[in-house]
Amino acid sequence: xxxxxxxxxxxxxxxxxxxxxxxxxxxxxxTAAGLDAGHRVMVFTPTSTVDAMTGWLRRHHRxxxxxxxxxxxxxxxxxxxxxxxxxxxxxxxMTGFAHATEQAxxxxxxxxxxxxxxxxxxxPVPGVEHLFDFEAKANRLFLDHRLAAVCAYDExxxxxxxxxxxxxxxxxxxxxxxxxFTRPPxxxxxxxxxxxxxxxxxxxGLLTTLPYADTTLDLTGVTFIDAGGAGxxxxxxxARGDRTTTIVAGPKVxxxxxxxxxxxxxxxxVVAAKLxxxxxETP
Amino acid sequence: MTRQSALDDRFVHxxxxxxxDAEYLAGTVPFVRAGLAAGEPVAVxxxxxxxxxxxxxLGVDAASVRLLDMTVAGRNPGRIIPGVLRAFADAHRDVxxxxxxxxxxxxxxxxxxPACAQxxxxxxxxxxxxxxxxxxxxxxxxxxxxxxxxxxVTHPVLVDDDGERHSDHYDPYAIINGYNTPLPAPPHAxxxxxxxxxxxxxxxxxxxxxxxxxxxDARIADLELAAAELAANAVTHGGGTATITMxxxxxxxxxxxxxxxxxxxxxxxxxxxxxxxxxxxxxLLINHVVDLVRIHTSTQSTTTRVHIAHDYAKKPPCHGExxxxxxxxxxxxx
Numbered sequence: 001x002x003x004x005x006x007x008x009x010x011x012x013x014x015x016x017x018x019x020x021x022x023x024x025x026x027x028x029x030x031t032a033a034g035l036d037a038g039h040r041v042m043v044f045t046p047t048s049t050v051d052a053m054t055g056w057l058r059r060h061h062r063x064x065x066x067x068x069x070x071x072x073x074x075x076x077x078x079x080x081x082x083x084x085x086x087x088x089x090x091x092x093x094m095t096g097f098a099h100a101t102e103q104a105x106x107x108x109x110x111x112x113x114x115x116x117x118x119x120x121x122x123x124p125v126p127g128v129e130h131l132f133d134f135e136a137k138a139n140r141l142f143l144d145h146r147l148a149a150v151c152a153y154d155e156x157x158x159x160x161x162x163x164x165x166x167x168x169x170x171x172x173x174x175x176x177x178x179x180x181f182t183r184p185p186x187x188x189x190x191x192x193x194x195x196x197x198x199x200x201x202x203x204x205g206l207l208t209t210l211p212y213a214d215t216t217l218d219l220t221g222v223t224f225i226d227a228g229g230a231g232x233x234x235x236x237x238x239a240r241g242d243r244t245t246t247i248v249a250g251p252k253v254x255x256x257x258x259x260x261x262x263x264x265x266x267x268x269x270v271v272a273a274k275l276x277x278x279x280x281e282t283p
Numbered sequence: 284m285t286r287q288s289a290l291d292d293r294f295v296h297x298x299x300x301x302x303x304d305a306e307y308l309a310g311t312v313p314f315v316r317a318g319l320a321a322g323e324p325v326a327v328x329x330x331x332x333x334x335x336x337x338x339x340x341l342g343v344d345a346a347s348v349r350l351l352d353m354t355v356a357g358r359n360p361g362r363i364i365p366g367v368l369r370a371f372a373d374a375h376r377d378v379x380x381x382x383x384x385x386x387x388x389x390x391x392x393x394x395x396x397p398a399c400a401q402x403x404x405x406x407x408x409x410x411x412x413x414x415x416x417x418x419x420x421x422x423x424x425x426x427x428x429x430x431x432x433x434x435x436v437t438h439p440v441l442v443d444d445d446g447e448r449h450s451d452h453y454d455p456y457a458i459i460n461g462y463n464t465p466l467p468a469p470p471h472a473x474x475x476x477x478x479x480x481x482x483x484x485x486x487x488x489x490x491x492x493x494x495x496x497x498x499x500d501a502r503i504a505d506l507e508l509a510a511a512e513l514a515a516n517a518v519t520h521g522g523g524t525a526t527i528t529m530x531x532x533x534x535x536x537x538x539x540x541x542x543x544x545x546x547x548x549x550x551x552x553x554x555x556x557x558x559x560x561x562x563x564x565x566x567l568l569i570n571h572v573v574d575l576v577r578i579h580t581s582t583q584s585t586t587t588r589v590h591i592a593h594d595y596a597k598k599p600p601c602h603g604e605x606x607x608x609x610x611x612x613x614x615x616x617x
Contacts, residue, residue: 016480160523164479176483197515198483224486226511227568252504259571260564261557 005033009111010145010180012138012202014170016163018155027053027115028060030150031073034113035063039148040072040104044116047077072109078120088127090134094141101147115150118166122157132162135169136205142171143183143209168201177224181206187213188246192221195229203229207236212243219249220273230256237268248273295416296407297447298438300423300431306444307333307420308340311383314418318381319347326371328353328363329385329420337383357386360395360402361570364409364553372415373555379414387434389425392534394590395575396430397462401549403437404455408550418442433458459549466579466588469537474528478518485514485527489538492529493591498536502591505572509589510538512565516587517542535574535590546580 007013007030017023027043034041045053054075057064067073081096082088097114104112121131141147153166172178177194179202184190187210195203217233219225234257237245247257248271262270299310311327315337318325326349327337334352338345349371357363363386372380384406387399406417421434423443435441435452473492477485489510493503510527517525517540525542552566566587570576575590 160479164518167480173480176480194483196483196486196511197519198480224507224511226508226515227564228515231564255504256508256568259568 005029007033007113007148007150008145008180009039009113009148010142010182011148011172012142012170013148013150014167014173015150015152016155016167016173017152023117023152023154024056026150026152028057030113030115031057031064032061035061035067035072037111037113038109039111039113040074040107040109041067042074042076042100042112042114044076044078044081044114044120046117046119047079050075050077071107078116082116082120083123083125087125088121088131090127090130090137093134094138097138097141097147101141105146111146111148113148115152118151118153119157132165132169132201135166136201137208139171139181139202139205140209143181145182165201167198169205171199171202173198179203180221184216184218186216187211188216188218190218190221192223194223195225197226197228200228200232203232207232210236212240214244214246215240216246216248218273219247219253222249222253225253225256227256227260230260233257234260234262234265234268237265240267243267244269246271293412293414294407294410295440296410296438297416297418297440297442298434298450299418299420300434300441300443301420302423302444304336307336309444310442311337311418311420312340314381314383315341315348316344319344321379323379323381324371324375325349325381326351326367327383328356328367329383330354330388333385333420353385354388354390357384359570359574359576360386360398361552361576363402364405364550365555365567366571368406368417369409369555372410372413379416382415382417383420384417385420387421387426387430389422394535394577397464398575398577400430400433400437400458401462403434404458405549405553407437407439407455409553463579466539466577466586469528469530469532472528472530474526476524476526477514478524482511482514482518485525485540486511488527489529493536493538496529496531496536496593498591498593502536502593506536506538506589506591509569509573509591510540512569513538513540513587513589516540516565517544520544531593534592536593537588537590539586539588541584541586543583544585545582546578546585552576
């Protein structure tokens with residue numbers, strides 16, 4: 001995904017930014033695209049900027065005023081949500097976003113779009129050290145394609161190392177590898193796009209959500225995966241004990257798995273995807 | 284890392300200097316037969332002419348020996364330890380193992396040779412303490428005096444038609460460090476800088492440039508993987524910012540990544556890992572899919588250069604066309 005207009009339900013995007021104008025331009029485009037799509041839009045901005053952001057959106061995007069009145073558009077402060085109770089609790093956050101997604105659906109919106117200025121996490125509050133674990137595990141919230149989120153990280157305030165960790169916990173960051181995923185009817189994951197060092201923790205986070213059952217990982221739509229990503233899949237299969245793992249993939253991915261001795265992993269079967277399926281799923 | 288470990292007496296690593304077929308067979312056939320007689324697994328990885336010679340001479344015993352064409356299995360010298368030697372030795376961990384490995388022949392080019400010499404030196408580190416014997420034949424008639432002198436530095440034991448003796452010059456680190464020299468700069472090249480959050484661009488840049496250079500699709504997949512692993516290593520261990528550079532010469536499409544890190548483990552990329560291990564497989568995989576890897580590392584920076592032989596057989600570009608393709612990629616990407 002390169003801009004807000006390309007955002008789809010199911011996307012969980014990391015957006016590093018380095019000017020206030022860049023963040024505002026993102027929020028404006030994100031809000032407009034979400035309202036146009038008929039989704040609920042939630043914008044999280046620091047407490048001191050809630051009023052300014054609200055006024056700016058009213059002026060910038062005419063539909064915002066009505067949407068603010070109907071509740072389609074909501075502007076919140078992370079201090080009241082992410083840090084309610086004075087600390088960051090990943091489990092509470094996970095439940096909170098799952099609930100907000102349900103509520104949007106109950107209120108008649110087919111999807112919920114959320115964008116968060118992540119600067120709240122710079123405050124010295126207990127629990128914030130778990131932020132990137134949370135970001136990786138939170139990918140499960142997107143499996144049903146009813147939620148989209150853009151997490152905006154200020155490159156002027158977060159350290160380069162923190163920005164790197166933030167990116168890797170998200171399936172996509174503009175300019176970096178983009179992975180998309182869905183939950184199939186049977187236990188497993190359908191993955192597509194690119195998997196490399198830039199979204200590796202997101203893959204790990206998704207794998208941890210899978211139930212202890214015979215599992216199928218369909219990578220037919222994956223156009224590139226690196227050794228680290230392929231190794232994570234083998235590690236997952238190896239650690240499953242007596243539950244089997246089936247990986248379905250195109251020739252490039254199959255070759256890499258074979259190079260990494262996938263054949264020696266007990267309980268793992270690698271299946272070549274049918275060409276017709278690949279052609280259908282390749283955009 | 285200590286030097287005495289390389290001198291452990293369970294591992295035997297002689298160089299066999301031979302002048303002709305008769306001396307080759309005199310030095311290798313009894314070695315193979317003694318191994319078979321003792322019930323030891325035996326492998327032979329040598330160039331095709333010598334493979335044929337040895338197979339014919341062994342007769343029915345050849346069926347009991349694992350025979351490999353070293354110009355294929357060991358085309359990349361960095362692949363020989365994990366893909367040929369350790370692969371065979373590790374499959375027979377409970378018994379002594381014998382291998383004939385001939386990694387250096389007259390056709391090795393100038394870009395390959397330093398990596399071959401380092402490979403011979405690294406064998407001593409990779410097998411220290413293992414009950415393994417690796418006999419390395421050297422053809423004295425076609426190899427340069429420098430190559431033969433290096434063989435006396437990389438092998439603790441030397442064998443020729445005068446018999447067997449300890450090498451007074453044995454010093455594997457002298458070769459590992461001695462060939463760790465700055466790599467010659469390319470005449471024309473395209474490059475971009477990248478960081479963690481632009482590492483995917485380095486991979487895409489490598490693929491796009493290789494397409495312009497008309498690398499076949501199957502080899503582009505190899506290059507894509509190698510570039511991704513190099514880029515990931517660079518931004519993980521290399522100090523944040525790195526440069527990827529692409530060019531071609533008359534043999535290879537070449538992809539180089541330079542970063543600010545220092546590669547301190549000389550065996551990096553040569554030690555097999557288990558399928559589910561989460562680290563240490565990047566360079567190993569690169570060694571597996573490319574035709575040559577050259578590394579120069581210092582406390583200030585590490586330059587890793589991967590080479591993929593191009594196959595222009597179907598549509599050979601003339602020399603000028605190669606230059607045009609390269610300058611196109613230069614203007615398009617910098």
